[in-house]
Structures are given as structure tokens and as C-alpha cells.
Amino acid sequence: MRAFHVKHFDVIVVGGGHAGAEAAAAAARMGANTALISLRKDGIGVMSCNPAIGGLGKGHLVREIDAMDGIMGRAADRGGIQFRLLNRRKGPAVQGPRAQADRKLYRQAIQDFLAQEPNLTVIEGEVVALRVQGGKVTGVDLAGDIALDAAAVVLTAGTFLNGVLHFGDQRRPGGRVGDDPSIKLAEQLAGLALERGRLKTGTPPRLDGRTINWDVLEQQPGDDEPVVFSFLNAAPEARQIACGITHTNAQTHDIVRANLDRSAMYGGHIEGVGPRYCPSIEDKVVRFADKTSHQVFLEPEGLDDPLVYPNGISTSLPVEVQEAYVRTIVGLEQVKITTPGYAIEYDYFDPRALDQTLQLRTLPRLFFAGQINGTTGYEEAAAQGMVAGLNAAALALGRPPITFGRSDSYIGVMIDDLTSRGVTEPYRMFTSRAEYRLTLRADNADQRLTPKGVEAGCVRETRRIAFEAKAEQMALAQAQLAATGFTSRELAAVGLHVSQDGARKSALQVMAFPDVEEQHIAALVPSFMDFDPVVRSQVARDALYAQYLHRQQDEASALKREEAAEIPPEFDYSALHGLSNELTAKLERRRPANMAQAGRIEGMTPAALTLILAHLRKARREAVAR
Amino acid sequence: MDTIFALASARGKAGVAVVRLSGPVSHAAVARFCAVPPLRRAILRRLIWQNEVLDDALVLLFGAGASFTGEDSAELQLHGSTAVVSAVLRALSQIDGLRMAEPGEFTRRALENGCLDLTQVEGLADLIDAETESQRKQAQRVLSGALGQRVEGWRRDLLRAAALIEATIDFADEDVPVDVTPEVSGLVSGLLASLRQEIAGARAAERIRDGFEVAIVGAPNVGKSTLLNALAGREAAITSDIAGTTRDVIEVRMDLEGLAVTLLDTAGLRDSSDQIERIGIERAIARAGAADLRVFLLSHAGEAPMMQPLPEDIVLVGKSDTLASQEGAISGKTGAGLDALIAAISSRLAGRAASAGLLIRERQRIALERSITALESVQTALDRSTYLPELVAAELRSAMRALEALVGRIDVESLLDEIFSSFCIGK
Structure with missing residues (x-):
């Protein structure tokens, strides 16, 4: 050497x-x-x-x-x-x-x-x-x-x-x-x-x-x-x-x-x-x-x-x-x-x-x-x-x-x-x-x-401290906004016209409606304005998409489930008779680590995915039987 | 890979019983009973096992790649005697390398060997479950992949709409058309129209699968139960001259000119002080209201029934054997007017069945409805003067995910669970 x-x-x-x-x-x-x-x-x-x-x-x-x-x-x-x-x-x-x-x-x-x-x-x-x-x-x-x-x-x-x-x-x-x-x-x-x-x-x-x-x-x-x-x-x-x-x-x-x-x-x-x-x-x-x-x-x-x-x-x-x-x-x-x-x-x-x-x-x-x-x-x-x-x-x-x-x-x-x-x-x-x-x-x-x-x-201390302070302030602000429910009449009084479904809405929920400005929120929960502007606008951005969070979390957990269905690296794609040669070649080259990755390979068909999964299950059944 | 075998036809006495084998030694196994015929040719053979004649059977061999499971396979078409069938199954189980199939294993092998895709498997499950001709036709359509093709068309439109919206988001600074709203709007309305049409057909399709409900309603003691028994051809409901004999709802499933029909015999409708009878009457009204069609039996022409008949409902006078005029009347006892009633019921139901779509499972209908809900949100947003394109994109994406779930593109794992759990041995 x-x-x-x-x-x-x-x-x-x-x-x-x-x-x-x-x-x-x-x-x-x-x-x-x-x-x-x-x-x-x-x-x-x-x-x-x-x-x-x-x-x-x-x-x-x-x-x-x-x-x-x-x-x-x-x-x-x-x-x-x-x-x-x-x-x-x-x-x-x-x-x-x-x-x-x-x-x-x-x-x-x-x-x-x-x-x-x-x-x-x-x-x-x-x-x-x-x-x-x-x-x-x-x-x-x-x-x-x-x-x-x-x-x-x-x-x-x-x-x-x-x-x-x-x-x-x-x-x-x-x-x-x-x-x-x-x-x-x-x-x-x-x-x-x-x-x-x-x-x-x-x-x-x-x-x-x-x-x-x-x-x-x-x-x-x-x-x-x-x-x-x-x-x-x-x-x-x-x-x-x-x-x-x-x-x-x-x-x-x-x-x-x-x-x-x-x-x-x-x-x-x-x-x-x-x-x-x-x-x-x-x-x-x-x-x-x-x-x-x-x-x-x-x-x-x-x-x-x-x-x-x-x-x-x-x-x-x-x-x-x-x-x-x-x-x-x-x-x-x-x-x-x-x-x-x-x-x-x-x-x-x-x-x-x-x-x-x-x-x-x-x-x-x-x-x-x-x-x-x-x-x-x-x-x-x-x-x-x-x-x-x-x-x-x-x-x-x-x-x-x-x-x-x-x-x-x-x-x-x-x-x-x-x-x-x-x-x-x-x-x-x-x-x-x-x-x-x-x-x-x-x-x-x-x-x-x-x-x-x-x-x-x-992450160094300076950033950690700054982040944790901001996170704490945001949690505090969100809690204040969520604390009180307002009737549609109370909302109308500050200039917000929402559907009269009878349900009380918190200021945090109201933030997701179109055309809601900070002034409206300030009129509902005056203490909100005591927070730093950075915190206020970040709370508003989070609130805007709140109702979609739930849905995306569902989808994300479905994805995680597919990611959990792992395909062993030695998986034999050539043994799947129903696959086209092109797809078999692709899969053998790429070796997807799990079903989620397999599903994202271009040209992948539902039938092919099903095949792979069915084989994985068969292997699992055989492993259990042994 | 094991070779599996099972009785593929229904258990019990029948004209013909089919035992199916699949796997590498299936042909060799048949050779233990008789001289094997050439592939894909049905030949009558005498099956002999340990010097004993088991049966004279039609023997049919399929080669790998050209069989239902994709493997070497064989069918023994036996005489449908329980004794013969169990003797053959017993003999097969003594052959090395052969074992009894697990529930759904033939289909699973077909799937694993790429001979079927997921919607085709579902279609097949229905084909096997099909009790009637129209159920069979419907299952056949799904099996042919028609649903997959239709969904593919919708997905293409959705992709186009999503792509347009995405372009305005990701390439805001560049040379893309600023206002894509009209085209997206057009695509979404078109999609909504065809998805809604499919849903409308889905109800009829579900009925073909699960059967139409036809309720017989009327005052007590007008001959409802006797009519039901006459239609069903057996004593399903207890009949007597005492009014109010039927208290619960009695169901009889039957094949009416190729359509699966569940006949409902209901308690007679009248004001009653008997508490149990009153509950029966309430139930009768609820079930009859939810049924697909009602046959009203009147005690005499011109009687005003307790519930209002709908336009397609059939209204007749009962116990025609006791009447002078047979006009518009029927008798379960003599069978007079029975053929005309059957024709009337089946022509009405056939009309509805004709509009059936391809969505025959609850799972499929729910996926479609989720897609519709998402597209409706898109439409509402696009109708406003300003909208957040990322929210429209999110709704388009969930519409797409719903459709993908329909053909098994995503969440394959849970889909397979559902499919495989609905199979039983030998299919």
C-alpha cells in the first residue's frame, strides 16, 4: 500500500x-x-x-x-x-x-x-x-x-x-x-x-x-x-x-x-x-x-x-x-x-x-x-x-x-x-x-x-431554543382560538357570514373559511393580537388546511401500510408468469423495497401489483406452514 | 408447488359432479386411474383405482399456460353421486404430492399465475355465485375487464384535469395558459355525469346480484300467503282462514324468468288492537315501502289500500275463486291469473335490470361515490370567482385515488383480504 x-x-x-x-x-x-x-x-x-x-x-x-x-x-x-x-x-x-x-x-x-x-x-x-x-x-x-x-x-x-x-x-x-x-x-x-x-x-x-x-x-x-x-x-x-x-x-x-x-x-x-x-x-x-x-x-x-x-x-x-x-x-x-x-x-x-x-x-x-x-x-x-x-x-x-x-x-x-x-x-x-x-x-x-x-x-442550541419558543407560542395561540365557540349570529356581528347550521364554531375553525382576515379573528379573540406576527400568521396558515390534514393523514397511513409490505431483495420476479417481460425486467432492475415503491414504477398495472402481493402472501403462508 | 384437488361443483346429489385438479402432477395423477386423453379433448374413460371401478367419467386435461389456473390441470366429470365423489376424492388423497385445495385456492393460483386481474377475480366470484341468468351475464361482463376499461377512461380525464391545475401551480412564472378553469370545469362536469350514471345503474346491478324484493301487501285474509305459496311452489307461509295469521315478514327467494327475486309476504294491513299484530303491521309497511315492487291484493275492486301504490306497482283483487268476475283478480288457491302476474312482475323488473351498470359490489359503489363527492367539491370551487388551486388539486387527487382503489391499484392488501375471504373451496 x-x-x-x-x-x-x-x-x-x-x-x-x-x-x-x-x-x-x-x-x-x-x-x-x-x-x-x-x-x-x-x-x-x-x-x-x-x-x-x-x-x-x-x-x-x-x-x-x-x-x-x-x-x-x-x-x-x-x-x-x-x-x-x-x-x-x-x-x-x-x-x-x-x-x-x-x-x-x-x-x-x-x-x-x-x-x-x-x-x-x-x-x-x-x-x-x-x-x-x-x-x-x-x-x-x-x-x-x-x-x-x-x-x-x-x-x-x-x-x-x-x-x-x-x-x-x-x-x-x-x-x-x-x-x-x-x-x-x-x-x-x-x-x-x-x-x-x-x-x-x-x-x-x-x-x-x-x-x-x-x-x-x-x-x-x-x-x-x-x-x-x-x-x-x-x-x-x-x-x-x-x-x-x-x-x-x-x-x-x-x-x-x-x-x-x-x-x-x-x-x-x-x-x-x-x-x-x-x-x-x-x-x-x-x-x-x-x-x-x-x-x-x-x-x-x-x-x-x-x-x-x-x-x-x-x-x-x-x-x-x-x-x-x-x-x-x-x-x-x-x-x-x-x-x-x-x-x-x-x-x-x-x-x-x-x-x-x-x-x-x-x-x-x-x-x-x-x-x-x-x-x-x-x-x-x-x-x-x-x-x-x-x-x-x-x-x-x-x-x-x-x-x-x-x-x-x-x-x-x-x-x-x-x-x-x-x-x-x-x-x-x-x-x-x-x-x-x-x-x-x-x-x-x-x-x-x-x-x-x-x-x-x-440542530444547534440557538435554533432549538428559537423553534421551541415559537412552537410553544403557537400551541398557546391555538388553544386560545379553540377555546370559545361562536354562534353564526356572533360571527355575523364581526362581519363574518357563515352557513347557519346551528353549530358553534371556534375562531380556529373560522380561520379556514375564505375571506377571513386577521381583523375578524382579533374582534372574536382580542388576546390573539398579543402574539408575535410570525406566530399569528403561522397559526392562520395551519388553520387554513386543517380539514384536509385528517384526510391526508389517512392517506399517509395507507401509504405507510404499503411501505410496510416489504418485498425481499431476492424476490424472484421471473417466477411470476403473468408479468410482461418488460415489467419483469424493470422490477428485477429496480428491486422495489416494498409494495408502495413497486406501485410507483411506471407502467405498473393493478394486476401486476396483485400478482406480486399474492406471491408475497404465498411465501408468508409457506413460511408459516414450515 | 403442490398439486391440489377438490370437488368443484356443488355438494350433494346432482346430475354431474366435477372434480378438479391443478398442479404439476395432476396429469400423472389422472394416469393412475385411466389412460390419459390428449390435451383439451373430453374423452369418456373408466376410472379404475386399485382394481376397482370407481365410475365412467368424462376426463379432460389442460396444459400449463392454457388452463384456468395457468398450471397443468385436469377435470373429472363424474356421475353426481355422493358415494362416487367421495370414493374418487379418497383415492386422490392417497396419491403422493396431492392434497385437498384450500378455500379459493384455484382462483388464487389463477391470480398468482397472472391469468386474472383483481376485478376479474371479483367477477369470477360472482359468476360462481350466480344463481340466475342475468347474474351470470353481469358477472361475465365484469370478468371481461369492462369495468377496468371504463375506470381507465375516467382516470385519463381526471389526469388531464389534474395536470392542467398542476401546471398553473408549478409553472406560475412561465408560459402556461393562465386560465385553465373552463377546460377543467368541462372535464369535471363530463366525469360527474358519467359517474352518476354509473351509480344509477349500480342500484339495479346490486339488485341483480342480491335479488329484487317484491312485497305482497293488502288487508288481512285477502290471500297473500296463499299467493306467495303458489308463486314459490311450496308451503313457505302458514295459511289459514283466520285473519292476521302472518305477523312477521316471510321471505322466499326464487328465480323469476332469470331474475333473482325475494318475495315478501307481509302482515295484513288493518287497524289492530293486538300489540304484536300492530308491530307486524308496522314492519310490513316499512319493508313493503323499501321493496323494489309491491303487489297489492284487494278484498274487492275499489277498496282503498292502507298504503299508496307507486306507479309501477301491481294492484289485483285476491281470492278470485270466490268472485264472480275474474277481471283484474287472482287466486293463489286455483292458480288463476298466476302466469299473468309472473309476467307482469318480471317485465317490470327486467326493465330495471336493463339499466344495470358494472358496479356490482358495495365496495365499488362506495369508491365511486367518494370520487363523486370529491368532484362535486371541485365543481363548487371552480364556480367561485377565486379559488385555491391547491385545494382543487387535492380534491382531484382524492377522486383519482378513489377510482384507483376501485380497480385495485392502491390498497391492494385490504382488497385482497376482502376478495379471498369471500371464496369457498373448489372454486
Whole structure:
């Protein structure tokens, strides 16, 4: 064994992107002696794509990370320069906090938070190989003959795996612009014989904001009352700015259409599958041919940075075509492109090879998180990083695993989707993926997860105390509101007209009715107004969905029942004669852990589920008979 | 895998009794009794066991993959004598690798081998339970998977509606149609209409399954019990000349021109001071009111009955044997007018049976009603000028879950419990 400098850690995290940073922070919070290895220290926390955090579904993930005392939410609050609560006019269950972030401020915040972790060492270096002994990962080798031992390793290799960049018909290997791909490590991973797939993603050209004619553009300001991410924060820290909005036009589309054969995506240079929900400008022009205009958001990359990210026109056309089409857009007639847009292709490993803690089933003590699992987005990456980091630490410290379920969090929804369904396109979170959406809200992430985090040991005192105080106040307020029942006449007296079914209603029940304002509640229960506004509005949001809670709990317990019907890993699907070959092959590949997972495999039929269950019961009967 | 056998036809004396075998050694087992015939050809064979002739039987073999259970299987069609059947079963039980089937085991094997899906299994249970021709037809329709197909169509519409709502939620900032309300509304009204129609048919379908109730009502001593006995062909109710002989409700189940019918003989309706008789009369009125059809017997033409006949009800004068005019009258004693009454009852019930839907189980009807309730909430919300789309989405989702439960897509475990508990041996 060639190991000149051997150092020992509990947990090693490879990669300093969003997954890596969150994984390292989580493992360190758990009390594990943690190393974060990144090619460049100053690259940690870099936003390599658009300069924004949060959104629908994604904002939920950030809140959940924060509820477990993670760092993404607090970093976004520090770096955020334009906050908008999406779906403000819809109900709180589908509202998602989002912020434009100053790249430098955000990166600095992440690096600061990591520097504050006493159990964390940041190491600059290139991981050339995993150390494997007795079928388990025991550490990593760094370039320069340095060996690091660890009880668990979290790999967050991002898009570096066999990454290829495409600028039109030009291509070169690389992760993101300016970085070297980790080819050697990729070769070792290839040796693990994991199933892999190829995905692609695109970026728009970056623009010099000083060459944009802002005067002719529509402005999109942030919210008057910004909603921040962290439950520990009340307001943004940085100066707030507006974004610009412009549109593509027929001329733009003509240029794109005329040069489609020179696009990496359409010229046949790319084999990877791209996301349907974030199409390139080439995609938009081809697939939505009848639309003559598409929205483009001009997002400043920082307060003192002239760079602008034009959200909505990612592309893999040659540089000169990019220049031509961008300049057809209103406000961008004179614009200078600082970095051209490009497409990137990369490998991901089929996440169905992972268990619920994101540990590789076939190579224990190795965890995967982030884009390597086929996801896209900073938030998805960070959430996985946190799960992997927490569990790598739990494994190293001999504590029980920390798992998330579909009924407790978006994190649980994502982990279950990835590990039981796998991905067919870059996986992104949506609120519609969460069947218990009314209870899994961004606003109650702390109520759902902070107690779990406290129990797991990853929540610090400051947050625990703040959370418990809020929870106590909420319970008190709810008790006061529930204490008194009002007749429909009494309700009418304060301006609330409800059906006269004769039943008295408490103020808490009244809160679920449409058009009920805080003033009405104040008139019924004046002491309610003595509570903190944060507590008051949270009580109101909980009350709004109270009648659906019961139903979702019923459904959740049905789900738990199906999750309890476990399918043994050695289950012989080929012995089920009624299954189609296609379904048998799918089941054998995926090996669903239980009936709930089996039911979510696409193409699954009721008859097939019944068959599996019938066989499970038969096996159980035979086991009993023996 | 064991090879199982059981008597597949009803117990007791019958024209033919069928013993069924299924499993890997079923063909070999038959070979112990006789020369095995080629697959799928019924051949008359003499069954001999330990040098004794058991019976002359029709022997029929099915190969794996082309049989009811999906396994190698065989049928022995014996003479329906209890002695013959028990001799054959005794012989089979002496063969190594063979055992008596558990309740529902043949069907379970069919299910496990993928020869049936869940609704088909339920349909099959009903087919076996079918007492009448119309029950058989109905079960056959479910067995053919018609219900599954219909639900699939509804699910597609629901998915479309849900997808539209979800798009406005998850892609609020992007280029999606802002107002999806009209299309969602249209889909939901269409769904509601066809689900309600199915429910309406469900009542008749349940009746085909469980039988229509026909009550005979009238004043005391107009010949109700005698009529019931005449219709049933046996002495089910005690008859006498003493008014008020029938106090409780007497039920007789019968096949009336292919429809399962339960005839109810009720206490005569009159003002009575006898407390027990009064309870009987109250019960009679309640049961008669809930029945599908009432046959009123009057003591004389023009009598005003104690309860009001509904439009389809049949009104006759009883004891026609004692009357001068036979017009509109009937006699259980002589049988006069009996055929006409049977024709009248069955034509009315047949009309209702014709509207029967595919939902023949309570479980299925409840699932559909839950779906309807959820869709009604959707409709109410959409009719308001503003609504919370996440609540509409939640209702659409529960409508979908209800339909999925209908075809066994979810909560399969409890569904199977219900199905398997309703089976008995040899099916």
C-alpha cells in the first residue's frame, strides 16, 4: 500500500458544490470529524448556473434544509438581492420563496459558514481514487500520494463525470468552464459496473450589463415585504435590486431556426437527455413553433458585478450565432457577450442503486449526492448532500440512520423518487410531486423537521431554543382560538357570514373559511393580537388546511401500510408468469423495497401489483406452514 | 408447488359432479386411474383405482399456460353421486404430492399465475355465485375487464384535469395558459355525469346480484300467503282462514324468468288492537315501502289500500275463486291469473335490470361515490370567482385515488383480504 501521509477522518466529502458544502456542514454538525476536498478552495459554494436560489418546490427544499440547521437558506439570505415569494396569490401550500443572489456574497457566505464549523477541515486537492478494502470504501487517494482514511465517503462529483462541453460544433472535455474533469476517478467509478445514463443541460450566454439598454426594459422588482429563507432570519441583509424583463421576437427565432444544424443539440453532437421543463432557445423555437415570443429575465449576477444572466435563452449554438440572435432582442441591441452559452453533457449513476440514506448498496460506506444522481438544481443537490452527510456521519459515529419519507418532507419525496423510480430526465423538484402537499409546506418546514433534527443531533442550541419558543407560542395561540365557540349570529356581528347550521364554531375553525382576515379573528379573540406576527400568521396558515390534514393523514397511513409490505431483495420476479417481460425486467432492475415503491414504477398495472402481493402472501403462508 | 384437488361443483346429489385438479402432477395423477386423453379433448374413460371401478367419467386435461389456473390441470366429470365423489376424492388423497385445495385456492393460483386481474377475480366470484341468468351475464361482463376499461377512461380525464391545475401551480412564472378553469370545469362536469350514471345503474346491478324484493301487501285474509305459496311452489307461509295469521315478514327467494327475486309476504294491513299484530303491521309497511315492487291484493275492486301504490306497482283483487268476475283478480288457491302476474312482475323488473351498470359490489359503489363527492367539491370551487388551486388539486387527487382503489391499484392488501375471504373451496 502506498500511503505516505495517512490522515484519518470520520467522513470525507468529495466536491465543494452545493451538495458537497451541505454534506460537509451536515456531517460536521453531527459531530463527525469531517474533511471537505475540493479542487480549489475558492470554488466552494460557486453558483455555476443561474444566480438564484429557491422557487416552487425548490424553495420548500431550502426551507427543509434550514429546518435541519443546514446552511443553504442562511447563505441565500445573506447573498439575496431580490426576494420574491412565488404564487403569492395562491395558498401557502404552493408558495415558494425565491431569491436572486449575488454570486460573490453567496459563495462567501457558504465559505464563512463552513469555516465556522469546528469539526470541518477543508482540503484543496484532487481525488484520484477511492480506497476500497473488503468490499467497503475506506477513504480516498489524493493526487500527490496522499491517502485519507474515513469511515464514510460522500461523493458529489457533479457534472464532472465524463463531462463534455459543446459550443456549437466545437467540443471539449470539462465540467464547467474553467475546471478539469475528474477523468481518473470517473474511470474507477466505471469499474463499479453501476448502471449509468447520460444527461445534458444548457447555459445561456452571459451578458455585460453595461451594454444593455435598461431604459427601454420592463422592471421586475422584488417583493415589498421580502420573505427570506431561514427560520432564523427576518429580513435580507444585502441591498435589494430589480431584474429586467425582455422578450425574444420573430427575428430572433428566424436566426435560431436558420442555424439549427450548427447547434450542438440539433446537429447530432449530443446524445444526453435534456430537461423538458427548461428548454434551450433551439428547443423553444422547434417545439413551440407557433409562439412568436418568449420571455427573457435579465438577472444581475451581483451588486457590484456587471454580469447579467439572461434566463430563458440557454443555447449550444456557435458563438457568432449567439451574438446575432441576442442582439435582435429589445434592450440587447448593443449587448456584449462575455461568456458564450454552451451545453454540457455528463454521466449520472442510476440512483436506484442507492438506499434511502443515499449509500451505494453494492459498495457500502460510499454515498452519492447531487447531479451524479441525475438531478438538476442547487437545491436538489444541497438537500441530497445534507441527507448523505447526515447519514455518513451517523454511520461513522454508530448512530441510527436518518431517513426522510414522502409524508414528512419534499426531501423524502425526492429521495424516494430517485431511489425507487430513478430518473429519465434531469430530476427537478415540483410541488406536484408531493402527494401530501397541503401538509408539506415551506412555511411549516420547521414544525415538520426541526424536532427530527434535534433528535438526530444536527440542530444547534440557538435554533432549538428559537423553534421551541415559537412552537410553544403557537400551541398557546391555538388553544386560545379553540377555546370559545361562536354562534353564526356572533360571527355575523364581526362581519363574518357563515352557513347557519346551528353549530358553534371556534375562531380556529373560522380561520379556514375564505375571506377571513386577521381583523375578524382579533374582534372574536382580542388576546390573539398579543402574539408575535410570525406566530399569528403561522397559526392562520395551519388553520387554513386543517380539514384536509385528517384526510391526508389517512392517506399517509395507507401509504405507510404499503411501505410496510416489504418485498425481499431476492424476490424472484421471473417466477411470476403473468408479468410482461418488460415489467419483469424493470422490477428485477429496480428491486422495489416494498409494495408502495413497486406501485410507483411506471407502467405498473393493478394486476401486476396483485400478482406480486399474492406471491408475497404465498411465501408468508409457506413460511408459516414450515 | 403442490398439486391440489377438490370437488368443484356443488355438494350433494346432482346430475354431474366435477372434480378438479391443478398442479404439476395432476396429469400423472389422472394416469393412475385411466389412460390419459390428449390435451383439451373430453374423452369418456373408466376410472379404475386399485382394481376397482370407481365410475365412467368424462376426463379432460389442460396444459400449463392454457388452463384456468395457468398450471397443468385436469377435470373429472363424474356421475353426481355422493358415494362416487367421495370414493374418487379418497383415492386422490392417497396419491403422493396431492392434497385437498384450500378455500379459493384455484382462483388464487389463477391470480398468482397472472391469468386474472383483481376485478376479474371479483367477477369470477360472482359468476360462481350466480344463481340466475342475468347474474351470470353481469358477472361475465365484469370478468371481461369492462369495468377496468371504463375506470381507465375516467382516470385519463381526471389526469388531464389534474395536470392542467398542476401546471398553473408549478409553472406560475412561465408560459402556461393562465386560465385553465373552463377546460377543467368541462372535464369535471363530463366525469360527474358519467359517474352518476354509473351509480344509477349500480342500484339495479346490486339488485341483480342480491335479488329484487317484491312485497305482497293488502288487508288481512285477502290471500297473500296463499299467493306467495303458489308463486314459490311450496308451503313457505302458514295459511289459514283466520285473519292476521302472518305477523312477521316471510321471505322466499326464487328465480323469476332469470331474475333473482325475494318475495315478501307481509302482515295484513288493518287497524289492530293486538300489540304484536300492530308491530307486524308496522314492519310490513316499512319493508313493503323499501321493496323494489309491491303487489297489492284487494278484498274487492275499489277498496282503498292502507298504503299508496307507486306507479309501477301491481294492484289485483285476491281470492278470485270466490268472485264472480275474474277481471283484474287472482287466486293463489286455483292458480288463476298466476302466469299473468309472473309476467307482469318480471317485465317490470327486467326493465330495471336493463339499466344495470358494472358496479356490482358495495365496495365499488362506495369508491365511486367518494370520487363523486370529491368532484362535486371541485365543481363548487371552480364556480367561485377565486379559488385555491391547491385545494382543487387535492380534491382531484382524492377522486383519482378513489377510482384507483376501485380497480385495485392502491390498497391492494385490504382488497385482497376482502376478495379471498369471500371464496369457498373448489372454486
